[in-house]
Amino acid sequence: MTTADPGASEDLLLRRIPFEIAGLAAILAVPAALFFDPLTGLLLFAGGLFSALGFFWLKQSLVRVLSKGEKGARRSGVLLYALRLVLICAVFFLIILLYPKKILAFVAGFSAVVPVTLAEAVRGLLRMKKWKD
Numbered sequence: 001m002t003t004a005d006p007g008a009s010e011d012l013l014l015r016r017i018p019f020e021i022a023g024l025a026a027i028l029a030v031p032a033a034l035f036f037d038p039l040t041g042l043l044l045f046a047g048g049l050f051s052a053l054g055f056f057w058l059k060q061s062l063v064r065v066l067s068k069g070e071k072g073a074r075r076s077g078v079l080l081y082a083l084r085l086v087l088i089c090a091v092f093f094l095i096i097l098l099y100p101k102k103i104l105a106f107v108a109g110f111s112a113v114v115p116v117t118l119a120e121a122v123r124g125l126l127r128m129k130k131w132k133d
Helices: 006-035 038-066 070-098 100-110 113-132
Strands: none
Touching: 006 038, 006 100, 006 113, 038 070, 038 100, 038 113, 070 100
């Protein structure tokens, strides 16, 4: 996609990433459920959904924080990210408490953001290469 406005392209990319994270987690959850057990697949998928939700929340909160003044942005940004860290730790603690032997499945789903982001970066670089030629 070649658009005249690079901001529109970036916005589309940032809207697409949470869906790609959830999709990758769903794709990985099926063989995990078949190879291990359904709970492992479900926790892997739940980790991916939680990661996608976290990415979406991060994007939305950045827009809100950056729209404030410099001093207000710092204070609310620090508070928001501290709250985000506490919530992520609470979810991991809950998974460890309820399913201690299945935490790696949740972590694998939660980490789906890494290959998705890497794929989007490569995709963006390939587009730049085509654009420059």
